[in-house]
Amino acid sequence: MLTYNLRLAWKSIRRHPVLSTLIIAGIALGVGVSTTFITAYHVLASDPVPGKSGSLYYVRTNSWGAVDNPFREGPPPLLSYRDAREILKNGVPVRRTASFASRMTVFPPSQKSQERPTREGVRLTTSDFFAMFNAPFQYGGPWNREADAKPEAVAVISAALNHRLFGGQDSVGRTFRLDDRDFKVAGVLAPWRPRVRAYDLVVDPLAEPEAVFIPLEWVGPMEIRVSGSQYNWRSPEPGEEKLPFLDRLVLQESLFFQLWVELPDEARVKAFQSWLDAYVAEQKKLGRFPHRPDNRVTPLLALMDELRVVPPQTKALAAISLLFLVVAALNLIGLFLGKFLARASTVGVRRALGASRWTIFVQHLVECELMGLAGGTLGVLLALGGLAILNRVYGDGPDGVPFFQLDVPMIGGAVLLSLVAGAIAGLYPAWRICAIPPARHLKNQ
Amino acid sequence: MEFGPIFRSLLRNRARVVLIVAEVALTLAIVANCMSLILDTRAQLARESGFDDEHMALIRSTPFAEGLDKQEVLDQLVDSDLETLRAMPGVKAASNTTLEPWEAGGSISAIRLPGTRDEPMESQFYAADPSTFDSLGIPIIQGRGFTREEFEHGASATPTETLPVVISKSLADAAFPDGKAVGRELASSDESQRYLVVGLIDHFYKPLGAAEDRVMLTPGRTASFDYGSTYLVRTEGDPGALLPRMEKALLAKEKGRFLRLRTVVEVRDEYHRRDRLLVGTLNGVMALLVLVTALGIVGLTSFSVTERRRQIGTRRALGASKAAIVRQFLLENWMVTSLGVVLGAALAYALNFGLVTWVAGAKLSVLVVAVGAAGLWLIGVASALGPALRGAQVPPALATRNV
Numbered sequence: 088m089l090t091y092n093l094r095l096a097w098k099s100i101r102r103h104p105v106l107s108t109l110i111i112a113g114i115a116l117g118v119g120v121s122t123t124f125i126t127a128y129h130v131l132a133s134d135p136v137p138g139k140s141g142s143l144y145y146v147r148t149n150s151w152g153a154v155d156n157p158f159r160e161g162p163p164p165l166l167s168y169r170d171a172r173e174i175l176k177n178g179v180p181v182r183r184t185a186s187f188a189s190r191m192t193v194f195p196p197s198q199k200s201q202e203r204p205t206r207e208g209v210r211l212t213t214s215d216f217f218a219m220f221n222a223p224f225q226y227g228g229p230w231n232r233e234a235d236a237k238p239e240a241v242a243v244i245s246a247a248l249n250h251r252l253f254g255g256q257d258s259v260g261r262t263f264r265l266d267d268r269d270f271k272v273a274g275v276l277a278p279w280r281p282r283v284r285a286y287d288l289v290v291d292p293l294a295e296p297e298a299v300f301i302p303l304e305w306v307g308p309m310e311i312r313v314s315g316s317q318y319n320w321r322s323p324e325p326g327e328e329k330l331p332f333l334d335r336l337v338l339q340e341s342l343f344f345q346l347w348v349e350l351p352d353e354a355r356v357k358a359f360q361s362w363l364d365a366y367v368a369e370q371k372k373l374g375r376f377p378h379r380p381d382n383r384v385t386p387l388l389a390l391m392d393e394l395r396v397v398p399p400q401t402k403a404l405a406a407i408s409l410l411f412l413v414v415a416a417l418n419l420i421g422l423f424l425g426k427f428l429a430r431a432s433t434v435g436v437r438r439a440l441g442a443s444r445w446t447i448f449v450q451h452l453v454e455c456e457l458m459g460l461a462g463g464t465l466g467v468l469l470a471l472g473g474l475a476i477l478n479r480v481y482g483d484g485p486d487g488v489p490f491f492q493l494d495v496p497m498i499g500g501a502v503l504l505s506l507v508a509g510a511i512a513g514l515y516p517a518w519r520i521c522a523i524p525p526a527r528h529l530k531n532q
Numbered sequence: 533m534e535f536g537p538i539f540r541s542l543l544r545n546r547a548r549v550v551l552i553v554a555e556v557a558l559t560l561a562i563v564a565n566c567m568s569l570i571l572d573t574r575a576q577l578a579r580e581s582g583f584d585d586e587h588m589a590l591i592r593s594t595p596f597a598e599g600l601d602k603q604e605v606l607d608q609l610v611d612s613d614l615e616t617l618r619a620m621p622g623v624k625a626a627s628n629t630t631l632e633p634w635e636a637g638g639s640i641s642a643i644r645l646p647g648t649r650d651e652p653m654e655s656q657f658y659a660a661d662p663s664t665f666d667s668l669g670i671p672i673i674q675g676r677g678f679t680r681e682e683f684e685h686g687a688s689a690t691p692t693e694t695l696p697v698v699i700s701k702s703l704a705d706a707a708f709p710d711g712k713a714v715g716r717e718l719a720s721s722d723e724s725q726r727y728l729v730v731g732l733i734d735h736f737y738k739p740l741g742a743a744e745d746r747v748m749l750t751p752g753r754t755a756s757f758d759y760g761s762t763y764l765v766r767t768e769g770d771p772g773a774l775l776p777r778m779e780k781a782l783l784a785k786e787k788g789r790f791l792r793l794r795t796v797v798e799v800r801d802e803y804h805r806r807d808r809l810l811v812g813t814l815n816g817v818m819a820l821l822v823l824v825t826a827l828g829i830v831g832l833t834s835f836s837v838t839e840r841r842r843q844i845g846t847r848r849a850l851g852a853s854k855a856a857i858v859r860q861f862l863l864e865n866w867m868v869t870s871l872g873v874v875l876g877a878a879l880a881y882a883l884n885f886g887l888v889t890w891v892a893g894a895k896l897s898v899l900v901v902a903v904g905a906a907g908l909w910l911i912g913v914a915s916a917l918g919p920a921l922r923g924a925q926v927p928p929a930l931a932t933r934n935v
Contacts (some may be wrong), residue, residue: 400806
């Protein structure tokens with residue numbers, strides 16, 4: 088029966104090529120436009136650390152020391168070196184990491200010394216970073232916790248940098264020069280392009296991950312400067328510039344560290360929050376933290392919302408594109424109605440020859456679904472084109488993977504959407520046509 | 533006019549009426565909100581920096597060679613680079629400054645009038661040299677620019693000294709409403725640093741927080757091993773054509789560094805990239821939507837014409853002219869579209885309220901809704917024209933054939 092219905096549907100589609108093209112194009116446009124923008128929204132708004140985001144918390148305190156406080160809606164989004172170091176010592180979180188980004192010079196290994204060095208993004212962080220943010224390793228792994236404290240000259244590098252420096256081989260244990268120091272490769276990441284860098288929601292969440300990761304404590308010995316946002320409230324005292332870099336860093340109270348803790352249960356969240364409050368109270372006694380205490384331990388997804396990581400325009404476009412689909416479906420009802428009622432006389436004959444209403448209804452619904460499916464398939468192709476345009480702006484990852492990609496659930500969703508649109512739009516016209524009294528259309532034959 | 537019969541015939545075709553009204557209403561709601569977003573974004577895109585963007589290039593030089601980590605060496609390199617650039621044909625001016633027009637990011641600090649406890653004002657801060665104003669292609673509208681001595685002294689100035697500064701007119705107007713800024717003093721918000729206003733520049737715009745049109749330029753050379761130095765070059769013609777030669781000349785002087793050369797127009801386009809994409813996308817969505825709706829109206833009207841061929845034939849046989857038939861269908865369509873437009877205007881405000889409350893965007897202006905409504909009205913009626921004309925071709929004989 089289904090094959091018979093499909094054959095009838097195919098014949099009917101071929102009999103009215105213009106109308107059928109219009110219908111299919113209508114579905115394709117509706118599905119294409121909405122799939123494009125819903126995918127864009129879905130890619131940006133979906134959980135950036137699946138399975139873990141529930142236990143990752145971002146830490147903020149109000150350490151601003153000047154009388155005029157420019158942060159009116161809450162504490163400054165970044166921490167000072169001094170506070171980051173103290174908070175990292177706390178044992179309540181099962182994992183903890185602080186980080187900031189810099190740019191440094193990477194020199195190729197000696198056998199390639201004729202090549203010019205390159206300037207690379209470097210993240211200074213701690214060993215827990217990789218496990219907390221699900222960074223995938225290709226070779227080796229993170230450095231160990233001892234390397235954090237000392238610090239040891241070890242690094243984790245991106246797949247792309249490993250390809251350039253070591254031809255993509257397992258380079259664990261080999262060395263390369265970063266600014267004026269040789270670093271040993273502890274691990275090589277697999278190609279990694281999170282669409283939202285959960286660890287850097289405050290400064291540059293949509294950028295690619297850095298090419299090099301090294302222990303945070305190198306900030307002092309190598310005198311590494313931040314590249315990206317920093318907030319300063321303190322003017323240096325005369326003579327201060329002669330102090331060692333690390334002492335200046337502590338004195339400066341520059342805010343540029345992002346600190347995350349992993350707190351797997353509510354009890355730990357409470358314990359950490361009260362420890363943080365106590366820490367700030369203690370610092371207040373030392374004359375720091377002059378403003379009203381505002382210590383926040385914010386879950387990852389809540390912070391994404393607060394910082395508006397997903398551009399609001401993306402949300403607006405997703406909403407608008409859904410309405411677009413509604414208009415396309417309304418349009419479809421009209422077109423189906425016109426198409427079906429135009430052959431009322433044929434249906435009249437079939438009904439007179441004994442076809443039941445149900446048979447006619449199913450026959451027409453099958454035709455709607457067939458066109459829905461064709462339109463949906465075209466719509467997915469259109470969405471691929473639409474996303475390609477968006478990707479021209481958002482760019483490809485280091486591994487050549489475009490920023491926005493249709494994943495299997497989205498493709499499935501698009502096809503389902505087209506079937507639902509076909510069914511909803513076809514329901515009323517199919518009902519109208521099967522309700523036709525056979526006698527009226529026989530009269531004129 | 534035949535309002536009565538048309539109205540009654542519409543009541544008998546409720547499905548068609550509901551479909552067209554809903555389509556037109558939703559389309560107007562979406563189009564009005566898209567237009568509102570577009571106008572908003574385009575207003576952003578149209579803002580001008582106030583500088584000679586088309587004739588400027590930005591060069592960033594970041595050293596990596598070991599010998600370059602000494603301050604004297606870096607300072608000398610800045611001076612020799614500027615000489616090299618100025619000596620090139622086609623270069624009008626070259627300067628060492630941290631002011632990079634249209635570059636995302638920058639530096640903001642709070643300042644206030646010395647001795648007051650008012651809410652401090654935020655301003656962007658950049659270092660400049662005596663040629664910076666020439667490189668930006670702007671005049672000093674009041675007072676003067678920086679002298680060579682101020683520039684040379686700038687980097688070594690101690691915080692206790694008062695720094696000469698050039699500020700933008702909007703900052704001057706905010707700080708000194710009496711219009712006399714030159715010769716007056718400003719201070720950092722904790723008053724640890726004092727500034728003496730020596731000159732004013734006119735319009736300044738660089739999107740950065742709340743201080744997008746306010747800037748304070750301080751004299752001083754900027755060269756460091758970690759952050760490098762930036763040169764702003766103004767050229768006679770298109771600066772893009774000169775970039776490869778500039779790169780070659782600078783590398784010939786010192787190759788232990790990275791150079792990044794861009795025209796300011798490139799930097800500006802990069803800054804506008806996402807906004808432009810948004811405008812393009814919204815335009816595309818709007819065009820497709822109107823197309824879909826127009827096709828829908830064409831389809832529904834043709835269907836209604838086909839369904840009523842015999843009725844048309846009868847009317848024609850009873851003496852109605854072709855024009856009367858066309859009028860009948862146009863009038864019918866006009867009534868339905870009007871209803872859709874009225875509902876759509878209300879829906880547009882509802883959608884706008886939702887977007888502004890939960891997502892983003894600006895309030896809808898009446899003008900946008902009116903323009904959208906008028907456009908959709910025309911499109912609606914125009915879409916019905918084709919089918920109506922075809923309907924008019926139905927021969928009167930059709931009415932008699934099957935009786």
